[in-house]
Amino acid sequence: MRLSTVATLAGTFAAAALLSVAAASLSARVMEDSSITGVARALEENGIDWAEVDANGLQVFVYGAAPSEADRFRALSVAGKVVDAARVIDELIVEDDARIEAPRFSVEILRNDDRLSLIGLVPAAYDRDRLIADLQALVGEDTAISDLLETADYPAPEGWAPAMRFATRALADLPRAKISVDAEEVAIEAMTESRARSREITAKFDRIAPEGITLALALEAPRPVVSPFALRFVIDAEGARFDTCAADTEAAQQAILSAARGAGAPADAECRLALGVPSPAWGEVAADAIRALGEIGAGSVTFSNTDIALLAAEGSDPARFDAAIGRLENSLPDAFVLDAILPAPPEDAEDRGPVEFVATVSPEGQVALRGLIDDDVTRVAAESFARAAFGSGAVRIGTRFDDRLPRGWRARVLAALEALSRLENGAARVTAETIFVSGDTGNPEASAEIAALLADKLGSEEFSLDITYRERLDPTLGIPTPEECVDQISVIIGTRKITFEPGAATLDASAKDILDEVAELLQLCGDIPLEIQGHTDSQGREVMNEQLSQERAQAVLFALTERRVLTSSYRAVGYGEAQPIADNDTAEGREANRRIEFTLIPRETPADEETTLESVEAPGQDGAQEETGADTEETGE
Incomplete structure (x- = not known):
């Protein structure tokens, strides 16, 4: 009985425990x-x-x-x-x-002759080993390269690869440079050996910079050495201006420019910094001389080292001339020598025609000498110099003797010829009163160089310059001649062909790359007289072939226009089957005859055309045809 009671109680408690666990589990689940x-x-x-x-x-x-x-x-x-x-x-x-945003990838390339360092952050997938190998091949095995680049495992941003390729390519022209590269901009700070080299590099980089990449250039060149150290300031009917100006320091430069503006020169007048100054007082003396000329009112002041020639304009007030020259002479340091001239009123001269010698150079390189020379020695000297400077076959002589010419005529003629030899085309006129040199040049420093030359050769004698810088003539910009452009088109096309859909004037897809490359070259060549020729084989009717060749030539012209090529001087001409270059009886020959060719439009030169001063000084009449080389009615546009 006692055992039964214990069992009953134990069972009751166990059942209660199970019910509690079940209830708790159900409650938790709920x-x-x-x-x-x-x-x-x-x-x-x-x-x-x-x-x-x-x-x-x-x-x-x-x-x-x-x-x-x-x-x-x-x-x-x-x-x-x-x-x-x-x-x-x-x-x-x-x-x-x-x-997490991707970091900004950038690299700084520092080069100083035989040392090169790379600092920055590049994508982990970027081929650093290839970059180092390319740079080592570029700068040579003797150059030590320090690779201080870090990497981050993010995709390379758009533009990163072309920007790095351009920076590497640019480094070949820059032995001392800092190049900062990111995916959007390449900034270059560098030293070059000359300003001409800076212009050449700038033009080259502008051409090859990848599309979509901003190029920031800061190229510096050492100051040029100028000898003789020259300055020439003129006040005449055209206004006040520098023909040439050099200063040794920024303070001297500002003093000279301030005096020039006070004498009427425009606000954008320039005076270059250079080496070779003959005296520390150069800037102060030059400014005083310019102010003296401004007080006189008109004329010119020319410095050649420490020699100063001040020539007042004819008819200037003698009292003002004496006062200005007196103040200038009293302030001059001992090293400077002043030669001041107030021309006397002209006397009536015997009427014997113009007293002048004229030399001209045409755009085609033909040289003509005419006018007066004083003796046979001058004639021989002028002819010898002209043939040596311009080529013996290009010179024509039309001079005559006059023994009543002013003293120093020979020196003035030879100085004029030497000045003219610095120009691509132009004219030099020597008269009893002055020497006038005008023309076109591809050298932006030509005007200053010619002014310094004449100042050194002629001293206090009067001369006047009208020199125009033409970018197309500048050899440092690497702009090819029209003939070179056509030759380079042939190189670009090579064994490839500009092809069309069969029997149509629609360019096929394979022509795109060729036309892209040709357009890039023609943008550099500028406005050249170009004929785009279409040719076919002899299959089909002649009239239809001529029409198809015209349409295909026109299609190429339109494609170049779409690529922003200046085509105003181009013309498209279809020659049909008239000019085969291979046998039309074979498939290979017919394929060769179906072609597009690029040729220059020949310039029509009249048989009796002469090289004269007037033709050089006034190119607007005959030169317009020369510039375009094509009748606009024949362009087919």
Whole structure:
């Protein structure tokens, strides 16, 4: 009985324990389901479909990939409003590409002759070994390269590869440079051996810079050595201006320019910094001389080292001349010598025609000498110099003797010829009063160089310059001649062909690359007289072949126009089957005859054309045809 009672009590307690465990488990399960359902519904109502919910007892787990940190915080906040926030367990992650931005990739390349350093951050996938190998081949094995680059495992931004290729290519021309590269800009700071070299490099880099990359150039050249150290300031009917100006320091430069502006020179007047100054007082003396000329009113003042020649304009007020020259002489340092001249009123001269010698150089290189010379020695000297400077076959002589010419005529004639030899085309006129040199040049320093030359050769004698810089004549810019352009087109095309769809004037896809390369060259060549010729084989009717060849030539012209080539001086001509270059009886021959060719439009030169001063000084009448080389009615545009 006692045993039965104990068993009954034990069974009762066991049953109660089992019922309690079952009730607790059911209660926890109900709470978990309720929490999951409530949180999931709240997340869905708030548009958070990227998060999922689970529970373990009282703990509610929210997991998934949040688009951003803000979205992650919003999901936890929503869950914390349904259940106690302390029960919410954050299992969310934030997507990496939305959370972390790629770093800015950039490289600085520092080169100083035989040392080269690379500093910066590049994409991990960028081929650094290839970069170092290319640079080593470029600068030579004797140059030490310091690779201080870091990497980051992010994709290379658009433009990175072409920018790095351009920077590497640019380094070949710059032995002393700092090149900063990123995907959008290449900035170059460098020293060059001369200003001419700076212009050449600038033109080259502008041509080869990748499209979409900003190029920032800061090229510096050492100051030129000027000998003689020259300055020439003129005041005449055209205004006040420098023919040439040199200063040794920025302070001297500013003093000279300030005096020039006070005498009427424009605000953009220039005076270059140079080496070779003959006296530390150069800037002060030059400014005083310019102010003296301004007080006189008109004339010229010319410096050649420490020799000063001041020539007042004819008819200047003698009192003002004496006062200005007196003040200038009293302020001059001992090293400077002043020769001041006030021309006397002209006397009536015997009427014997113009007293002048004229030399001209045409754009084609033909040279003519005419006018007066004083003796046979001058004639021989002038002819010898002209043939040596311009070529013996290009010189024509039309001079005559006059023994009444002013003293020093020979020196003036030879100085004029030497000045003219510095120009591509132009004229030099020597008269009793002055020497006048005009023309075109591809050297931006030609005017200053000619002024210094004449100042050195002639001293106080009057001269006047009208020199025009023409970019197309500048050899440092690498602009090819029209003939070179046509030759380079042939090189570009090579064994390839500009092809069309069969029997049509529609360019096929293979012609795109060829035309892109040809257009790039023609943009550099400028406005040249170019004929685009279309040719066919002999199959089909002659009239149809001529029409098809015309349409194909026209299609090439339009394609170049679309590529921003200046085609105003071009013409498209279809020759049909009239000019075969191979046998039309074979398939290979017919294929060769179906072609596009580029040729220059020949310049029509009248048989009796002469090289005269008037033709050189007034090219607007005959030169217009020469510039375009084509009748606009024949362009086919």
